[in-house]
Amino acid sequence: QVQLVESGGGVVQPGTSLRLSCAASGFSLSSYGMHWVRQAPGQGLEWVASISYDGGQKFYADSVKGRFTVSKDTNTLYLHMDGQRREDTAMYYCVRDLSLATAWPGYWGQGTLVTVSS
Amino acid sequence: AIQVTQSPSSLSASVGDTVTFSCRASRGIRNDLAWYQQQPGKAPKLLIFGASYLQNGVPPRFSGSGSGTDFFLTISSLQPEDFAAYYCLQTYSYPHTFGQGTRLEIK
Numbered sequence: 001q002v003q004l005v006e007s008g009g010g011v012v013q014p015g016t017s018l019r020l021s022c023a024a025s026g027f028s029l030s031s032y033g034m035h036w037v038r039q040a041p042g043q044g045l046e047w048v049a050s051i052s053y054d055g056g057q058k059f060y061a062d063s064v065k066g067r068f069t070v071s072k073d074t075n076t077l078y079l080h081m082d083g084q085r086r087e088d089t090a091m092y093y094c095v096r097d098l099s100l101a102t103a104w105p106g107y108w109g110q111g112t113l114v115t116v117s118s
Numbered sequence: 119a120i121q122v123t124q125s126p127s128s129l130s131a132s133v134g135d136t137v138t139f140s141c142r143a144s145r146g147i148r149n150d151l152a153w154y155q156q157q158p159g160k161a162p163k164l165l166i167f168g169a170s171y172l173q174n175g176v177p178p179r180f181s182g183s184g185s186g187t188d189f190f191l192t193i194s195s196l197q198p199e200d201f202a203a204y205y206c207l208q209t210y211s212y213p214h215t216f217g218q219g220t221r222l223e224i225k
Contacts, residue, residue, distance in 0.1 A: 035214075037162075044203075044205065044216060044217075044218050044219040045154070045156075045162065045205050045207075045216045045219070046216065047207070047213060047214040047215065047216060050212070050214070059212040059213065059214075060213070061213050062119070062213060093161055093162075098164065098167060098173075102167070102168075103209055104152055104164065104167040104168070104209065105152070105164070105207070105209075106164045106167070106173070107164075108161040108162055108163070108164075109161065110161055111161060
């Protein structure tokens with residue numbers, strides 16, 4: 001059974017760094033593309049970053065490029081966030097591709113909330 | 119970046135109605151579009167991928183159509199649990215982009 005559990009959210013000050021984690025179980029992270037998607041309070045969904053199954057390709061939204069880094073190890077997906085801004089306040093979701101042969105974000109974690117505030 | 123325009127932003131309907139939402143991409147994206155449903159306080163759930171393929175476990179009253187730039191999500195015979203927010207996502211190219219969402223409300 002696919003399970004994704006995010007952690008690492010909290011209240012942080014502008015300009016600081018934070019690392020989110022997503023613990024994956026029920027499948028091998030080395031076989032699937034993974035994504036981070038966020039949702040600001042009361043707003044719509046925003047795709048943030050993706051990493052290929054082998055970690056060789058990484059893609060970022062323009063709004064986070066140069067500040068956020070996506071990575072993964074055997075069982076955990078990460079999102080390292082530098083230079084936090086108030087507009088980064090959001091629920092952050094970890095998402096797995098639907099299947100080995102497709103790139104559809106299909107399985108979602110429950111999210112971890114990041115609040116950027118002084 | 120490809121822009122995705124979703125309409126309407128909100129819609130009121132009754133149980134038993136049939137409703138259709140649309141997403142328009144700023145340029146052709148083949149059939150690289152997915153639809154998601156989000157209940158309040160919950161993570162989104164994949165409904166449709168590849169523009170028209172129903173995800174396992176999703177009721178057949180949900181259907182997707184379209185290709186190129188214009189896409190549609192139709193819900194037939196609305197059930198109480200269908201009143202939620204709906205989003206489309208293009209995965210044709212990076213950066214991936216979501217539509218702004220449609221909030222489906224009970225009339």
